[in-house]
Amino acid sequence: MNNIRRDSQNNIFAGVLSGIAKHFNWNATFLRIIWVILTLTPFPGLIIYLLLWIIIPKDDAK
Template sequence: MNLSRPRSNRVIAGVCSAVANRFGWNPTTVRVLTVLSCLLPGPQFVIYIVLWVLIPSE
């Protein structure tokens, strides 16, 4: 499976949907884990923006 941001099932940029599709996970689970990780200190927002730029759209 390719890593690409789907045109449908996007909430913000489709990064969580792309990661979920790539690994066969539920997109809602990836979104919840992403939001929970943002509560911890670290560069989560920067990583999300970098993935938004690097992962091609379908």
């Protein structure tokens, strides 16, 4: 099983959401929309994103 990696090719900010989308074979744009909606609600989306940015290693692709 492959580990989740931050995507350095299809990133907008840090590649967290595109890396998760790539790992689970999801659409990255859809996942970004979900994240924006969750961030605008009382759900702590920004804090979780920052924690994932720290935890998930960056991929080796240049």
